[in-house]
Amino acid sequence: MKLYPIETGNFKLDGGAMFGVVPKTIWNKTNPADANNLIDLAARCLLIEDGNRLILIDTGMGNKQSDKFFGYYSLWGTHSMDKSLAKYGFHRDDITDVFMTHLHFDHCGGSVQWNKDRTGYEVAFKNAKYWTNENHWEWATKPNPREKASFLTENILPMQESGQLHFIKRSEGDMLQKSEMGFGIFFVDGHTEKMMIPHIQYQDKTICFMADLLPTVGHIPLPYVMGYDTRPLLTMPEKAKFLTSAAENNFYLFLEHDAHNEIITVENTEKGVRLKDIFISEEILK
Template sequence: MKITPLLAGKFKLDGGAMFGVVPKQLWSRTNPADEKNLCTWAMRSMIIEDGDRLILLDTGLGDKQSEKFFGHYHPHGPTLDESLKEQGYHRDDITDVFLTHLHFDHCGGAIERTKDEKLLPTFKNAKYWSNENHWKWATEPNQREKASFLKENILPIEESGQLNHLDVPNGDMLTDTPLGFDVLYVNGHTDKQMIPHINYKGKKLVFMADLLPSVGHIPLPFVMGYDTRPLLTLDEKDKFLKKAADENYVLFLEHDSQNELCTVKHTEKGVRLDEVFAFREVFGE
């Protein structure tokens, strides 16, 4: 197995929205805002090369939305295609696309708009993976999340015949998945978000998606205003971070613009940041 981190660009979101009820005086220590109160966030993806499979985790924003839409989010940096090329891959090489959830900054790059205005899967040779509960949640959206679930990012996956669903477990962890890694299901941010747990080079590498967007979100009250069930997020973070500290998980941070990986530790104030690393410092890639 070989894992390669990829940057699908960066974008900006309101700092207050990203930290909910936490005062700016506190969250700005780790995530300084610009004059419009916007903070810069990464859209970090991952390639898992395992035998004849090339699995992509999340796809970033993509480029098919309108200029007005992108004017709210200020995307910049490399595209996913550029990052794939830099690592010696091509979109047509991808065999599987795993989508942690279907908010636009995680799945927008899954679908492209062609020159003749057709909406088609970006990765034409890939199986796309979601789960039935989240798919229904996203295609029949509540008013809170409606602006994040864009039908042009979602419906063409099913229409193409490339959509596949992982099972929804009775508990919170799905093991022995067809993709070769375990998946933690969490519901605080959105219903049935999927968090991959990957055994890699003797370590447990966890792709954090929006359960933990950045190191600035490690303290339990630092919960995004976007979360649909913030009190549940508190409980899910608490349970996860305690286990991550106990078992020395390596956390892959999808949205942290400065830090690719981190570990956490127990302190008198609860679980806190231990160390941050570049991917190559831990795994030598």
């Protein structure tokens, strides 16, 4: 097995929205804001090469939305899906599986693209199976008013229309479950219904793809919960359970949204679980 970080682009969001009730004087120390109160974010995906399978976890925003839409997110940098895949000798047609932690636009927008004459949409990975879970699919395709702006029809329905959509089987009971993907999945409901956090056994390490359970290093303290979370009071015990396990088992946490920190470990302290070490991907995914 080999793992590759796939940088699909960078954007900015309001720091207050990213940290909920936490005052700016506190979160600005770890995630400094610009003059418009926006903080740097990444759309960092993960590629797993495992035998004949090439599994892509999340796909970033993509590029099919309007300039007005992207203007809200202050895109910056030069990263793209195609350039990142090519860096490791791959093309999007090589991808066998696209695993989506959840269907918010910044996690699955790159899964669907315009067709050649821009009259409709098609899947961006024509040879891949697309994976979500049935509970989350139902939630995303019948969105509540709070999340409607994050679940975009053009990002979601073409997966089903293509015939390439598949559902991860989920059993009741343990939050961490084995899956068809060859890695464990930790199901959480605080950010959105049945978001999936992959736990990948790599060499002698456990690599956890954090999605929106832990967007950045600055979100480690339990009350530091995004204003975007639909059930913030549920996020806290889910995060507590995960971080306790991460500290005890020395998990390596792959951060999808932290523009300046790629992989971290955490440890138990008198103040609770806190940051231990920071790594670049090349140090861990070698």
